[in-house]
Amino acid sequence: MGELRLMKGNEAVAEAAIRAGADGYFGYPITPQSEVMEYLMAEKPHERTGMVVLQAESELAAINMVYGGAACGKKVMTSSSSPGISLMQEGISYIAGAELPCLLVNVVRGGPGLGTIQPAQSDYFQSVKGGGHGDYRLITLAPASVQEMSDFVRLGFELAFKYRNPAMILSDGAIGQMMEKVELFDPVPRSKEILPWATTGKTPDRERNIITSLDLDPKRQEDFNLKLQKKYREIEEKEVRFEKIQCDDAEYLFVAYGTSSRVVQKAVQLARSRGIRVGLFRPITLWPFPSKEIFAMTEQVKGILSVEMSAGQMVEDIRLAVKGKIKVDYYGRMGGIIPTPDEVVEMLEKKIIGG
């Protein structure tokens, strides 16, 4: 059993980063995720593990520091919240285009624009459809607890390095701010390995390493894009993660992730107490999306309600997954409001069962 602590989600991210052997964190303050850097600065990881923590002058600088560090094969990360993540999109696209591993954490707040500092899930499109320019994908993990905030730091780095691709933890203001019990994994030392592709200084035993996302030759640029797409298909094949709760006998299905999935867990109990056999399907990877697994559920359930703290973003992927076989609808709240279990059950009855 690992060390148990009562922590905020944001603090769990920070502690997990040190324990995962991260080499560097580069960030810029923004509510509701500032505790990540505050915790790191207070912990002095430079003394614990040698990890570098730096407050950048902007999110632009922060993501480009991540780019520079990642290009050296270092385990580097940043965290921010929605407007800050928007600012980082250029850098994220470059990182994906240069095939570099890194971890990004988005503690989502309501938008658009400056929006609100309250929790939301309205950055789903931005994360899973590519918020920056070009054909690229982000491995997107959706934690539903403080425990998963910690666990997904390790998992995110693992996947990022396995595929040389940026990975994002798509959290929200509620999970970032709430305190829960968390079992911390045991610390691992920082890696001393020099990766063969990394820019660490050209030694006589190898050719020079160049990290770039540029190729002006259309044929080579297309070939590179095809290579990226092949990698993305492999990730879709191998890295889908999800959880099914009370789905065995379900007649109806909720699909929800993150904070919404916590609300929906309660809604499932509530509905079942009224005799409605409903289950919860919780995607853990939002990209790759568990499309096949959701399609498989159409053999069993009569309808699906996607519950999101957005105007209905994930519901589009669910509709694509079920290919029109059964009814799919959406219910959600916006602007920082979290739906209640009562509302959710009511909407299931109205939109799916009665609809």
Next chain:
Amino acid sequence: MAEITLDQIIQPENMVYTRSRIMTDTVLHYCPGCGHGTVHRLLAEVIEELDLQSETIGITPVGCSVLMYNYMDIDMQEAAHGRAPALATAIKRLMSEKFVFTYQGDGDLAAIGTAETIHACNRGENITILFINNGIYGMTGGQMAPTTLPDMKASTCPYGRDVQMMGNPLKITDIVATLPGSYYVTRQSVHTPGNVRKAKKAIRKAVEYQKRNQGTCFVEIVSNCNSGWKMTPVDANQWLEENMLPFYPLGDLKVPEE
């Protein structure tokens, strides 16, 4: 007098100059007369002379020198427009024993990347910044740069830079010199052989000083863009001397206290 054969001429004792082995065999894409090739060569020579090849990580900008990584036999990263000092910051902090430099043009360093430039220098990042100022956006076809002189013509100020309407040129090197984090700040040019020699000395200092961990070393090279300026290379160098240098005077702006 007996005929001298080529083989007799090509002897080690007769060699007065050789290309640095840090330069690759790739043909430079720069316009004939452009200063970039000269600055690349100087930097390559310094890296070779100081035996830094295996320690060096360079950052290329977005601009004419974006493909610099094709020309130098060192590890390089290609940054987004203006962000090179941010990349260099992280690299140097993560691997403090390495030699890290950025190579940036005026649009990259003094327009879109102003914040990264100022903050990296103000934090005193132990990096070396080479800043090529030719007063124009070369790669995109000759648009007005932050350093375009008053009344100077460019494709987005075809009647000359009207400072009332378009604002003034930015002397960013002067600003950098005032920052507590900068250690060595100098302005050089490569438009005459004498200036090339001086520029090389300055670049060598800016590279050597990085080992001292005292702050940012910043070398501005006032250069030409004969294509963008629509002049012959010779005319461009003369125009540089008559117009650029009075506005951007050469010399050290900040030198270490010895």
